[in-house]
Amino acid sequence: MNAIPQSVPRQSDETRTQNAVTVQGLTRRFNGGPAVLDRLDLTIAPGEFVALLGRSGSGKSTLLRTLSGLDPVSEGHVSRPQDVAVVFQESRLLPWKRVWQNIILGQTGGNDGRARASAVLEEVGLGHRADAWPLTLSGGEAQRAALARALVREPAFLMLDEPFAALDALTRLKMQHLVAGLWTRHRCAVLLVTHDVDEALLLADRAVVLDSGRIRTDLPIPLDRPRRHADPRFEHLRSVLLESLGVHDD
Amino acid sequence: MSETILRTAIRTVRPAPLSRPRLTPLLSGWRGLSRYLSPLLLVVLWQAACSAGLLSTRLVASPAQIIVTAWSLTRDGTLPVNLGVSLLRAASGLAIALTAGISLALISGLSRIGEDIVDAPLQIMRTLPVLALVPLFILWFGIGETPKILLVALGSTFPIYLNLHKGIRSIDPKLLEMARTLGLSHRQTIRDVILPGALPDLLTGVRFAVGISWLMLVVAEQVNADSGIGHMMMDAEDFLRTDIILVGLFVYGLLGLTSDQLVRTLEHVFLAWRPARREKGQPT
Numbered sequence: 001m002n003a004i005p006q007s008v009p010r011q012s013d014e015t016r017t018q019n020a021v022t023v024q025g026l027t028r029r030f031n032g033g034p035a036v037l038d039r040l041d042l043t044i045a046p047g048e049f050v051a052l053l054g055r056s057g058s059g060k061s062t063l064l065r066t067l068s069g070l071d072p073v074s075e076g077h078v079s080r081p082q083d084v085a086v087v088f089q090e091s092r093l094l095p096w097k098r099v100w101q102n103i104i105l106g107q108t109g110g111n112d113g114r115a116r117a118s119a120v121l122e123e124v125g126l127g128h129r130a131d132a133w134p135l136t137l138s139g140g141e142a143q144r145a146a147l148a149r150a151l152v153r154e155p156a157f158l159m160l161d162e163p164f165a166a167l168d169a170l171t172r173l174k175m176q177h178l179v180a181g182l183w184t185r186h187r188c189a190v191l192l193v194t195h196d197v198d199e200a201l202l203l204a205d206r207a208v209v210l211d212s213g214r215i216r217t218d219l220p221i222p223l224d225r226p227r228r229h230a231d232p233r234f235e236h237l238r239s240v241l242l243e244s245l246g247v248h249d250d
Numbered sequence: 251m252s253e254t255i256l257r258t259a260i261r262t263v264r265p266a267p268l269s270r271p272r273l274t275p276l277l278s279g280w281r282g283l284s285r286y287l288s289p290l291l292l293v294v295l296w297q298a299a300c301s302a303g304l305l306s307t308r309l310v311a312s313p314a315q316i317i318v319t320a321w322s323l324t325r326d327g328t329l330p331v332n333l334g335v336s337l338l339r340a341a342s343g344l345a346i347a348l349t350a351g352i353s354l355a356l357i358s359g360l361s362r363i364g365e366d367i368v369d370a371p372l373q374i375m376r377t378l379p380v381l382a383l384v385p386l387f388i389l390w391f392g393i394g395e396t397p398k399i400l401l402v403a404l405g406s407t408f409p410i411y412l413n414l415h416k417g418i419r420s421i422d423p424k425l426l427e428m429a430r431t432l433g434l435s436h437r438q439t440i441r442d443v444i445l446p447g448a449l450p451d452l453l454t455g456v457r458f459a460v461g462i463s464w465l466m467l468v469v470a471e472q473v474n475a476d477s478g479i480g481h482m483m484m485d486a487e488d489f490l491r492t493d494i495i496l497v498g499l500f501v502y503g504l505l506g507l508t509s510d511q512l513v514r515t516l517e518h519v520f521l522a523w524r525p526a527r528r529e530k531g532q533p534t
């Protein structure tokens with residue numbers, strides 16, 4: 001469907017079988033400044049849900065932009081599936097196209113576009129807003145539409161850059177449930193950038209913490225789903241993660 | 251004159267009852283009418299001053315006289331013919347301006363090289379007062395239709411070019427980035443992201459252009475012409491017919507109003523995706 005950007009090398013056969021995403025020695029600086037990403041290594045297995053944490057300005061978005069092909073790879077090696085999708089903090093819907101048209105934007109699907117858009121909108125609970133103009137959506141609805149636009153592409157690798165950060169707490173909870181459900185059904189590899197430790201622990205198989213340009217903490221979350229805050233293991237992992245983020249949870 | 255006042259009053263009042271709760275239509279109807287009360291009062295005073303002989307008709311014709319003259323000018327064909335000529339000039343000039351302005355803005359908005367070639371000369375030229383070109387245009391093109399249409403075209407090209415160019419250049423970079431992550435081709439990006447995103451600015455430009463085209467036309471038709479509303483007014487000057495001059499003035503005014511309304515309607519149709527703006531003057 002879409003050509004993979006030149007800067008992201010095609011994945012080799014050997015890595016495809018093991019990992020969905022492989023990053024090796026990735027270094028990124030802006031205008032010769034200090035390295036924002038400094039020889040970073042990261043792998044994500046097919047169907048694995050990874051949460052990426054780190055303080056503000058630690059380079060999370062920079063890593064995501066590189067993985068999505070928006071930024072070039074100058075130093076290091078990145079391999080990732082051809083079909084990727086990104087959801088940003090802002091929905092980035094085209095205001096002049098109706099919601100369903102936004103969903104299938106750039107899709108070469110023939111005449112059934114409307115039907116496919118409706119199906120995926122139904123899946124994110126937005127079927128009734130298919131004909132709405134994006135600027136009339138609430139923040140939560142707009143992010144649902146952005147999720148639908150990502151899912152309709154059936155990506156092997158889904159990137160989410162603080163997708164719920166601008167939503168109120170209640171809407172955020174609903175969206176987390178939605179994402180958990182969608183991931184169970186679609187089973188794509190997911191990289192979720194978040195600053196919410198609870199969100200990471202609720203959703204991810206693994207939480208990684210980015211600090212000084214590298215992954216400093218790589219914490220598996222071996223809890224059964226659905227997860228509960230009250231679980232003592234949840235509490236334990238929470239304090240470990242907070243500790244690695246430099247917050248001491250007494 | 252008073253007839254048009256009433257008609258516009260009715261037009262602005264009508265939508266209000268639809269959008270407001272029960273008791274208020276009467277109130278907002280009154281508010282709509284009250285806006286036209288003081289102009290109406292002025293017209294009445296004007297008529298009174300003329301009838302009482304306080305105002306000489308050599309300086310200003312009375313409203314009643316203007317209406318009578320307008321009617322007779324319409325009946326003998328003078329007004330329709332001249333109006334037709336003026337409309338054709340404005341429409342031709344605007345058509346040229348739209349074509350030129352949009353093409354130039356696309357060239358300079360969509361490519362860096364195009365911008366280097368097109369933008370600088372246009373930015374320099376727009377600082378020139380276009381009306382100062384009238385003598386040169388007469389030298390170059392004589393006194394036919396060409397200089398008049400070109401004057402309209404030149405004057406109204408700039409607002410179209412400048413606004414559309416600005417619109418294209420100020421597309422939200424986040425949307426362009428999104429287009430890239432969605433795998434949109436260059437063509438698709440232009441068609442689905444850039445052009446619709448710049449449309450509001452284009453329509454703003456068109457609105458300015460329409461206003462300027464009437465201004466250009468007034469000057470062109472008054473400097474030298476043997477037809478058109480402006481010519482009709484200059485002719486009347488020789489015979490001290492202030493009534494005809496004022497009829498011409500009101501016709502120009504009406505043309506301006508109507509064409510502006512037309513562009514607003516276009517905005518309403520093409521920019522339906524924008525959230526409804528609050529009606530002017532209605533408290534919420």
Ligand SMILES: Nc1ncnc2c1ncn2[C@@H]1O[C@H](COP(=O)(O)OP(=O)(O)O)[C@@H](O)[C@H]1O
Pocket residue numbers: 030036054055056057058059060061062063
């Ligand atoms: N386009 C850019 N030009 C210069 N510096 C940038 C640019 N993008 C990001 N940075 C810098 O890179 C660092 C990491 O930014 P970012 O990846 O956005 O952080 P995060 O998403 O973790 O909050 C910041 O110090 C930021 O100032």
Ligand SMILES: [Mg+2]
Pocket residue numbers: 060061062
């Ligand atoms: Mg960020």
